[in-house]
Amino acid sequence: RWTGARREYHVAVVGSGPSAFYTTKYLFKQASQGEAARPMRIDMFERLPTPFGLVRFGVAPDHPEVKNVINDFTEVASIDGFRFFGNVEVGERLPLALLRQSYDAVVVCTGAEGDRRLGIPGEDLRGIVGAPALVKWYNGHPDFVGLDPPSPGEAAAVVGQGNVALDVARILARSPKELHATDIDPAALARIEEWQRGGLRTVHVVGRRGFVQAAFTNKELRELDSYDEVLAVVDPAELELSLNAASEAELSKSRIKKRSRDILDKMAANFAQKDSTSKRVVWVRFLSSPMELLPDPSGARVRGVRFARTELQGDPGKQVAVTTSDTQDVSCGLVVRSVGFGMTPLPGLPADARGRVPHKQGRVEDPDGGLYVSGWLKRGPTGIIAANIPDAQETAARVYADLVASGEGSRADPAAVEAQVRTSAMRPVSFADWRKIEAEELRLGAAQGRAAVKQTDVGAMLRLL
DSSP states (O other), rough: OOOOGGEEEEEEOOOOOOHHHHHHHHHHHHSSSTTTOEEEEEEEEEESSSHHHHHTTOOOOOOHHHHHHHHHHHHHHTTEEEEETTTTOOHHHSOOHHHHHHEEEEEEEEOOOEEEOOOOOOTTTTTTTHHHHHHHTTTTTTTTTOOOOOOOOEEEEOOSSSSHHHHHHHHHHHHHHTTTOOOOOOOHHHHHHHHHHHOEEOOOESSSOOOTTTOOOHHHHHHOOTTTOOOEEEHHHHHTTOOOHHHHHHHHOOOOHHHHHHHHHHHTTTGTTTOOSSSSEEEEESSEEEEEEEEOOTTTTEEEEEEEEEEEEEEEEEEEEEEEEOOOOOOOSSEOOSSOEEOOTTTOOOOOSSSSOOTTTTEOOTTTEEEOOOTTTOOOOSSSSGGGGHHHHHHHHHHHHHHHHHHHHOOOOOOOHHHHHHHTTOOOBBBBHHHHHHHHHHHHHHHSSOOOOOOOOOOHHHHHH
């Protein structure tokens, strides 16, 4: 080890998703460059035994190429000076304050745990599920394997039109045989197959605005219409209603949205087949805002959604959807709200009304200093995995510049943190331990013709070690 003023800085990173690993990567890079270079140590804390956050539990199981970033993160974990503390929750038993006392800097990268509610009557009926929860359920998250969503009957409705909404619709509609080889949770896949056999025929994907304003990407949209057992449809009339003068102006300046129109035109050509086809139908619907979730005769379960037709008003790029008096009830036994993630910052972190932490270049506005954020806590729950890269670079540069500017050298001493972990009944999982868990998941997957079979029980994971 280096001694005195040249002793290596020691930083704590809370969370192990993309923002955490990218921040760690660029902190190591900052510490290796220029005249201020010196060795760096980074301890990463994750409440689950498994790393990678939403890459593991948020990426669609039929998009394995998106998960290749895990290879990059595994390389980061091999850097000398990195330690992984899995199965260690920062909070009540390991307070954030203790980390701040024990490390030169603490970077919180815990992302978003919950989801945004619709705020309409009937939202607490059984059969209303947040997309983040449903995605974690079929991705084998230990906290969500017991979610137990009810059967949708003949139809499900996904409220929202981002990529997550299209992921959910695709997983509900695709053939389970096609999904078998992925790492989808086998129990969840069996439940979806049961729904399809029980009559699930239509998945509605509903947005308040028109197709020009929809958040989904063309890749995800095109994918809906590429499976033998799925028919993707759009009402041609809704495409035309979407194109008021302001939307025409927006469309004229966007090659991406012009391609969206081409894809949607093909789906519109399928519309006449929606009632006669033997395929499961994914019906992409526009200009419809949910007003009420309707109960079944028992008053306990959802039986449908009342939507109001909307009209777009405002200048190009600033249009809002305004509800009209025209309503339509859509029957469904499962409603998935996919209108954004909810932010749940750690206790001890300042946060605004939307759950975001006030900061400057990632440095939390806090009088004691030494506290930073990266990822969704920093910028809000938006963007693809790669959007975390510039975000992490900025925070890492700010952390390292502040450490060097202090001129004090390292004052870190994580001994108190290590002692707290030992005495609080938390069984820490190292990155080498995680590789043992991963090896068992891959072994089980190979035996069953799957990419992997994820361990979904924390106790079972720990017994492998």
